[in-house]
Amino acid sequence: MSFITSSKLLTLILVLNEKEQKILLGMKKRGFGVGKINGFGGKVEAGETIEEGARRELLEEAEIEAIDMTKVGVNMFTFENDPVGLEVHIYVTKEFKGTPTETEEMKPEWYSYSDIPYSQMWADDKVWIPLLLNNTRFMGHYHFSQDQATVLYEKLNVNIHDDDLLERFSFEQIM
């Protein structure tokens, strides 16, 4: 159960090389989730669309420009004793310009689909990254313990229609 009063809007973008069956992930060097391996993303800024925010974060964090962005899912993350949720809109890009480069915030590295380092990632990632790799659209809610290590509750809906992913996550979807 979680009781949130508001949510912050964030993005997460996963870069795939389908030919080589590889995914680009980065080790977070500072801030929220420091030390974890994750996709690239962050808060959507005032005046930008969610997609523009995802594109900007990829450029800032890995110095590459997404060419073909597709929205594949939305996850809501809530935490014990925290009234503010994180609504994260998730994109995939299979084409990009530039060379992935280490930045102040992230250290990028390619991983084989068969060797994704889930033990060093957020606990929810092992649920929805396989869906993403399988082209399945998803919406999920993960309620974390206060120390952010354990998922206490989760709810997952799959095969979401693309139009429904354009909406903000509705609070009624959280129980």
Ligand SMILES: Nc1ncnc2c1[nH]c(=O)n2[C@H]1C[C@H](O)[C@@H](COP(=O)(O)OP(=O)(O)OP(=O)(O)O)O1
């Ligand atoms: N549980 C979980 N699984 C997978 N990914 C995430 C989570 N929780 C998360 O917050 N995330 C993602 C969502 C975002 O991509 C990042 C967090 O972004 P953050 O560093 O807070 O945002 P920035 O705007 O880059 O922050 P600063 O520039 O202010 O440091 O993790």
